[in-house]
Each structure stands twice: as C-alpha cells, then as structure tokens.
Amino acid sequence: MRRSRPGGRFRTAVACAATAAVLGPLIWLWQDSLLPAAYSVMDMGYADYGGGPRSPSAHSSAHPSTHRGGRDVTELVADADRPADVNMTVVARKERFRLASGRAFDGYTLNGRSPGPVIEAVQGQLVQVRLVNESVPGGITLHWHGVDVPNAADGVAGVTQDAVGMGEEFTYRFVSDRAGTFWYHSHQMSHEQVRAGLLGALVVAPRASPGRADDVVALVHLYGGVRTVNGREGDVRVEAPPGARARVRVINTEYGILPAWVGGAPYRLVAVDGTEVNGPAPVRDQAVAVAAGGRADLEVTMPADGSPVRVHLGGPAGVVLGSTSYDAPPVPRPAATLDPLTYGTRAPLGFDPAEPDRRFEYAVGRRPGFLDGVPGVWWTVNGRLYPDVPMFHVAEGDVVRMRISNDSGEAHPMHLHGHHAVVLTRDGVAATGSPWWVDSLEVGIGQTYEVAFVADNPGVWMDHCHNLPHASEGLTAHLMYEGVTTRFTVGGPPGNRPE
Numbered sequence: 001m002r003r004s005r006p007g008g009r010f011r012t013a014v015a016c017a018a019t020a021a022v023l024g025p026l027i028w029l030w031q032d033s034l035l036p037a038a039y040s041v042m043d044m045g046y047a048d049y050g051g052g053p054r055s056p057s058a059h060s061s062a063h064p065s066t067h068r069g070g071r072d073v074t075e076l077v078a079d080a081d082r083p084a085d086v087n088m089t090v091v092a093r094k095e096r097f098r099l100a101s102g103r104a105f106d107g108y109t110l111n112g113r114s115p116g117p118v119i120e121a122v123q124g125q126l127v128q129v130r131l132v133n134e135s136v137p138g139g140i141t142l143h144w145h146g147v148d149v150p151n152a153a154d155g156v157a158g159v160t161q162d163a164v165g166m167g168e169e170f171t172y173r174f175v176s177d178r179a180g181t182f183w184y185h186s187h188q189m190s191h192e193q194v195r196a197g198l199l200g201a202l203v204v205a206p207r208a209s210p211g212r213a214d215d216v217v218a219l220v221h222l223y224g225g226v227r228t229v230n231g232r233e234g235d236v237r238v239e240a241p242p243g244a245r246a247r248v249r250v251i252n253t254e255y256g257i258l259p260a261w262v263g264g265a266p267y268r269l270v271a272v273d274g275t276e277v278n279g280p281a282p283v284r285d286q287a288v289a290v291a292a293g294g295r296a297d298l299e300v301t302m303p304a305d306g307s308p309v310r311v312h313l314g315g316p317a318g319v320v321l322g323s324t325s326y327d328a329p330p331v332p333r334p335a336a337t338l339d340p341l342t343y344g345t346r347a348p349l350g351f352d353p354a355e356p357d358r359r360f361e362y363a364v365g366r367r368p369g370f371l372d373g374v375p376g377v378w379w380t381v382n383g384r385l386y387p388d389v390p391m392f393h394v395a396e397g398d399v400v401r402m403r404i405s406n407d408s409g410e411a412h413p414m415h416l417h418g419h420h421a422v423v424l425t426r427d428g429v430a431a432t433g434s435p436w437w438v439d440s441l442e443v444g445i446g447q448t449y450e451v452a453f454v455a456d457n458p459g460v461w462m463d464h465c466h467n468l469p470h471a472s473e474g475l476t477a478h479l480m481y482e483g484v485t486t487r488f489t490v491g492g493p494p495g496n497r498p499e
C-alpha cells in the first residue's frame with residue numbers, strides 16, 4: 001500500500017471540489033430535466049395569462065389538475081343525440097404493404113392502405129369515425145388536422161384521450177362545419193406513426209355544391225424518403241375536359257415546406273388551410289409555398305385547345321390534368337413565390353383584433369440544455385426548454401393575439417389545434433390581401449408573425465411545430481380554457497406520447 005503525501009491529498013481534494021463545482025449544477029440540471037413517468041400537460045411549465053384575468057382555478061403546482069373542478073375534456077363533444085351523416089370504421093394495422101406504385105413499404109395502414117381512405121363529407125354533416133387498432137404496437141389515435149372539432153375528438157394522446165391500444169377502439173364525432181381540405185393522422189408518437197403511414201385526407205364539400213366531381217385530392221407524403229401523391233410515385237393523371245375547372249386540393253404531410261406550381265395554364269389559389277381566399281386573382285410564374293401540415297387548393301381552368309396541365313408538387317412530378325393527352329412537359333419552378341399577405345382582396349374578419357383580451361408571445365429559439373436527461377441543443381419557447389414552456393390561458397370568447405417569432409436558425413410550421421388564426425402582420429408589415437386564415441403557418445428563420453383568433457372552442461389544445469420531430473424535441477406548448485381540465489396524462493399505463 002502506498003502512502004499518499006498530504007500535498008497530494010490536498011490536490012485531490014481541490015480537484016474533487018472543482019469537479020463537483022462543475023458537475024454539481026450539471027447533474028442538477030440533468031436531474032431537473034427528467035420527466036415524470038406520467039404528468040398532466042396542465043401542470044407543465046408556467047401559466048401565461050397574456051395580460052388577461054387569472055381564472056379562479058389558476059395554474060399552480062400546489063393544486064394538481066386532478067383536484068381542480070370544471071369540465072373535463074371528455075365532456076366537450078358533438079351533440080350525442082344527433083345521428084351521424086357520415087359513418088365509417090377505420091382499422092389500423094402494422095404491416096408490409098404496397099404503395100400504388102407497387103413498391104413495398106413496412107409501416108402502418110388504415111383499412112389496408114396508406115394513405116388511408118379519403119373521408120368525404122358535406123359541410124354541416126356529422127362525421128363519425130370508429131378507429132379500431134388491430135395491430136399497431138404502442139397505441140394510436142386520429143387527429144383531424146385543421147378541423148375545429150370539439151376537444152374530446154381532437155385525438156391527442158395524453159391530452160384529450162388515451163392512446164388506443166391493440167384490440168381497442170375509439171369513436172370520433174364532429175360536425176364538419178367548415179368546407180375545405182383537411183387531413184387526419186395519428187397523434188400518438190406522431191413523428192414516427194405519421195411518417196410510417198397513419199394518415200389520410202378529409203374533404204368537406206360546400207353545402208352549395210356538394211358533388212364537386214372536378215376535385216382532385218393530392219395528398220403529398222414521403223414514404224421512406226420518396227415523395228408520393230396519394231401514395232403514388234410519379235405523376236397522378238386526372239381527366240379534365242377542355243374548359244373544365246379543376247380544383248387540386250394539395251395536402252402537405254411532409255415536415256418541410258412544399259412548393260407547388262402549375263405549367264400549361266394560370267391558376268388561382270382558391271383556399272388555404274380549409275378557408276376560401278377572397279377574390280383570388282389568376283397567378284402565373286409564381287409558386288405556392290405550402291407549409292408542413294398545411295393545405296392549398298389550386299384551381300385551374302383547362303385550356304380550350306385540350307392541352308394538358310401539370311401541377312407540380314415539390315418537383316417535376318405531380319398531378320397531370322388532361323383529356324386527349326397527358327403529355328405535359330415539366331416546367332421549372334418559378335423564381336417568385338406567391339405572397340398570401342397581399343394576395344386576394346380584403347374582407348371583414350368577423351371580429352376586431354385591435355383590442356385583444358390576451359396577447360401572447362410564442363418565441364422559438366434554441367439553446368444547449370437537457371431534455372428529459374438528454375443533453376443537446378434543444379428548441380426553446382420564450383427562452384425555456386420543454387416542459388418548462390408557457391401554458392396559454394384563455395377564457396371562452398376572448399380575442400387573442402399571438403406573436404410568433406423564430407430565432408432558432410430553422411424554419412417551423414406552427415400548428416394550433418382547434419382554431420383558425422388570421423395573419424395580421426409579418427415582420428411588422430400588415431396583411432393587405434384576403435383574410436389569410438391558417439391552422440399551419442410556416443414561420444421562417446428570423447421571421448415574426450402576428451396572428452389573431454377568437455377563443456371559441458373550449459378545451460386543452462396543442463400549439464406545436466408540425467415538423468413532427470421538432471415537436472418530439474420539445475417544440476410544443478398548449479392553450480387551455482378557463483374551467484376546462486383534462487384527466488389524461490402523458491406517459492402512464494397507456495403509454496401516451498402525443499409527439
């Protein structure tokens with residue numbers, strides 16, 4: 001045995017103290033970041049009242065959500081006595097399947113295919129979808145992206161329901177009160193399940209013209225990194241006679257922006273995120289940038305001479321509209337991109353955003369830290385790391401303004417559940433075109449948007465980035481209404497993992 005000298009012992013002690021001084025706070029930060037095995041999103045982060053009144057059931061860790069009164073999210077449902085107009089069952093499976101192009105893909109199907117069935121409804125109808133999980137491990141849900149459903153039908157595992165385990169089922173009911181292009185997808189482990197195929201299109205036809213036969217759904221999705229339209233690689237051909245008006249409903253289910261442009265005819269951008277554009281002028285030599293999760297309806301009037309039209313979706317391929325010929329050579333992407341801030345003509349918003357009841361800040365940034373014990377450079381909301389993010393509190397009827405900014409060095413397609421927000425300004429420049437209503441808004445690097453909405457749909461709603469891996473990396477916050485509580489938790493026995 002070697003006797004250590006006193007000096008050596010002293011040096012060791014100093015080294016230990018120095019190590020502890022460095023490691024101590026790191027260990028504390030690491031430990032502090034660990035998420036509990038089950039937690040309510042209502043107990044997450046800090047309450048942000050946006051300058052409005054605090055509710056009596058104020059957010060406080062001293063009063064866990066389970067002890068609060070109020071309406072549970074499961075009570076926020078469509079009229080239970082009303083029979084369904086559209087009624088279907090969707091069965092989810094984990095399996096190897098063939099895309100429309102014949103390529104085999106290991107993923108998930110809905111009724112044996114992916115994308116799942118196109119669900120069609122007419123404005124005002126009650127849609128009822130029974131989801132059966134036959135064989136998807138880890139549980140699933142369905143979220144109705146862009147439809148302002150009652151909260152109980154929002155399909156967020158751990159917030160509005162438990163994940164539907166294998167052998168279980170869940171029924172969604174909502175009124176399709178807004179005509180437009182929407183989609184649905186799993187909101188359990190969504191960054192994995194959406195990519196692997198648990199998604200589909202939902203189209204709500206206007207009451208006035210329920211049978212829009214000229215409509216074309218173009219759901220764009222990457223399967224194993226290969227871009228597809230309605231599950232098909234390469235062109236999708238659709239018959240459209242000369243003079244016909246065709247409406248191509250572009251749905252971007254990818255994680256980044258999708259440029260769409262048209263060769264062979266001008267087009268009009270007639271709807272964004274399920275809202276008609278007011279006074280859409282014909283567009284030439286401009287692409288439309290569709291945010292991740294977003295939709296853009298492009299209307300084309302077919303040339304009288306019978307020549308075909310190519311709607312480019314992200315690249316040379318897309319939808320080819322034609323009759324006698326489908327030989328529409330690709331055209332390069334136009335250098336210019338249509339700006340919805342100035343497109344179309346003004347119209348009343350239906351509410352006054354000038355004197356809002358609440359003003360919120362949703363500043364996206366990035367910094368080093370621990371996320372559930374994992375070191376990294378993570379997304380921040382208002383400077384804080386998940387789960388220490390704001391809980392935006394509102395009361396029913398509030399007019400809400402939100403400023404969304406992005407200093408994170410990457411773009412973020414921000415998606416608020418249950419509401420449509422109207423864009424007021426971008427980088428301080430006021431919107432002057434048609435009211436630009438969004439549910440999925442691309443906030444580019446360095447950009448700042450001001451949006452406004454009316455809090456008219458009580459519940460607990462996610463407000464997150466739809467680049468779904470970003471959401472799973474903590475770019476997620478929630479909006480909650482006074483007097484509403486959720487009994488569901490993230491984690492727990494059902495293994496709820498919304499992102």
Ligand code: C2O
Nearest residue numbers: 143145293415462
């Ligand atoms: Cu399309 Cu929260 O999702």
Ligand code: CU
Nearest residue numbers: 412465467470
């Ligand atoms: Cu993001």
